[in-house]
Amino acid sequence: MxxxxxxxxxxxxxxxxxxxxxxxxxxxxxxxxxxxxxxxxxxxxxxxxxxxxxxxxxxxxxxxxxxxxxxxxxxxxxxxxxxxxAEELDLKSIEEARERAARTLEEARNKEDVDFGALTAGLERELARHRVALKRKKYKDVGKV
Amino acid sequence: MPVSTKVIKQRIRSVKNTKKITKAMELVAASKMRKAISSVTGTRPFSRLAWETVGLVGGHVDASLHPLLSAREGAKRTLYIVFTSDRGLCGGYNARVLKESFADMQKREKGSFDVVTVGRRAEGVMKRAGIAVMASFVNVTNNPAFKEIQPVAQLAMEEFKKGTYARVIVAYTDFVSALSQKPALFTLLPLAPDGVEGLGEAGSESSDYRLPITNDPHEYTFEPSPARVLDVMLPRITETMVWQTLLEAAASEHSARMMAMRSASDAASEMIDDLTLSFNQARQAGITQEIAEISSGAATLQ
Known part of the structure; x- marks a missing residue:
């Protein structure tokens, strides 16, 4: 092919x-x-x-x-x-980044006039990175990748 | 005795001081240049692919699908975005890009265009030339940040969508290498396939930047829908292009400044050598004259 x-x-x-x-x-x-x-x-x-x-x-x-x-x-x-x-991802720093993104979004809820779209996108990005990092870890533990 | 040694000594000292300054500025510009070059070469693949995408996709969709693809009917004016530096002492960098833009502006009717400047230099020159500056962005070229250039792209897109302008032309300096930068113009908006002069940028492979408009028979599928995809994509690509332009301009500026400062330092070294030679000659002449005076004095005494 x-x-x-x-x-x-x-x-x-x-x-x-x-x-x-x-x-x-x-x-x-x-x-x-x-x-x-x-x-x-x-x-x-x-x-x-x-x-x-x-x-x-x-x-x-x-x-x-x-x-x-x-x-x-x-x-x-x-x-x-x-x-x-995936191998470039660092689980610990991602977890921190995810928490930071979630916190910023939470704080922003109380304020007006903030770019919600950008914040949500930021959180979503961190979540995706987290998922992939976890998946990679799982694979590595069973020696698949 | 032609020139007193004291005067020459003073001049040598002052040239030496100037050389110290130009040398320091050269080093600062060199380190900024390195940073700017690495970011400009880093983003090039992205902007090139994005630009190609516009070319490929633009040929396959109806230009009426998105306001950025074609000019509003009745729009006649032209908007220029001119990228220069904030500060001088960078050789012919600003003069060249301004000359290029003035040459293009002369082709258009007087008063049929407006100018947005990035960098203090362009603002001053436009004012002196009696051209109205619609907006002036300063302090962005020194340390390029995406956030700071976004408003430029936003402004251009908004005014274009409103129908104020039929086209938006960007004048900037293309970074070819540390030794050579080329002033250039390209049409940012409309992102339409026809009449696009292509982004003559990216130095070596400038021809790659021409929009590869094709009439190839392939039909493009858009997911979820053409309107949605274009809505997300076109503003982003426009921003990317403006960002890339800024990076090109910044890399060019720092390179031009470094080269200018280097030749200033070289000229200073040469001048110091020349002055040192004259100083030694003057000193020697002084000594010879003194000996002649002493010996003639001794001769009269005998």
């Missing part, structure tokens, strides 16, 4: 660039899996995990809001605000 040319970029850097068999990501409309030969598509991305599969080997990543674009010619481009590989 022809491979997908996958690129995951954030404004800071290219996080992931590889030839993969399939990629699964969370879009606003739900989870989608893209295989080779997918029709051109543009979708909005939600904070969540992103899995790639290459020759039976799975890789776990996490991406926050952005877009996904499937281009003609088996090219898949993820434009995300932030993204990380």
């Amino acid at each position: 022809k491979k997908l040319k996958l690129k995951l970029v954030t404004p800071e850097k290219i996080v992931y660039e590889a030839q993969v068999d399939q990629v699964t990501a969370m879009t606003e409309a739900g989870e989608i899996t893209i295989l080779s030969g997918h029709i051109p598509l543009v979708a909005t991305l939600r904070s969540g995990e992103l899995r790639t599969k290459t020759d039976g080997h799975e890789e776990l990543l996490v991406a926050s809001t952005g877009f996904i674009e499937v281009r003609p010619g088996n090219e898949v481009v993820f434009l995300a605000d932030t993204a990380e590989r």
Whole structure:
């Protein structure tokens, strides 16, 4: 089967660039899996995990809001605000970040005129990172990844 | 005795002091440049892909689907966003980008455009040229932060959506390398495929930045819906492009400043060498003259 040319970029850097068999990501409309030969598509991305599969080997990543674009010619481009590989995630600092995000949101509830959307997005991003970090930990403990 | 050694000594001292200053400024600019270059090269892939996406998608959707894709009917005016530095002492950096923008402005009717400036230099020059400055953003190029440039993008998008402007043109300096920066213009809005001059940026592969508008037969699917996707995507991409422009401008500015300060330091070193030579000559001439005087005095005594 022809491979997908996958690129995951954030404004800071290219996080992931590889030839993969399939990629699964969370879009606003739900989870989608893209295989080779997918029709051109543009979708909005939600904070969540992103899995790639290459020759039976799975890789776990996490991406926050952005877009996904499937281009003609088996090219898949993820434009995300932030993204990380699962192995780069540090569970402890994520837990702190998550708590911080939740707290800021809680404090903001009492005030007017704050950007709720941005805060909620921040919390959602931390939650997604947390989920992926936990999942990775679980895999590591049983020696799967 | 041509020039007194005292005068030359004073000049050497003053040139040495100037050299110390320019050297220090060179080092400061060099460290800022390093930071700016790493961030500009870091964001380039993202903005390039985003820009390509606009090109690909733009060719497949009806331009009426989103207000950023085409100018409102009846809109005629042009908005320029000019990126310069806040401070001088950076060689021809500001002059070049301003020259480029003035050349473009001359093509348009007088009074048919407005200007938004980023950086104090442009503001001053525009005022002197008698061009109305609609908004001026200062203190953003020194330490670029996304939050501070967002209002520029917001302003451009809002005014464009309202139909005040038919197009928004950005004038900035493209960062090619530490030694070379190129002033450039590109059309930010509308994000429409037709008539886009392309972002002649990113130095080496400038042709990559032309919008790859194609008539390829592929039909794009949008999830959840074209309107929703464009609604989320286009403002974000516009912001990204403005951000990228700022980073290009900042990297160019610091590089230009570093080069300017380096040549100033070099010129100072050269001047010190020349002055030291004249000083030694003057000293030698003084000694020779004194000996001549003494020996002629001794000769008269005999």
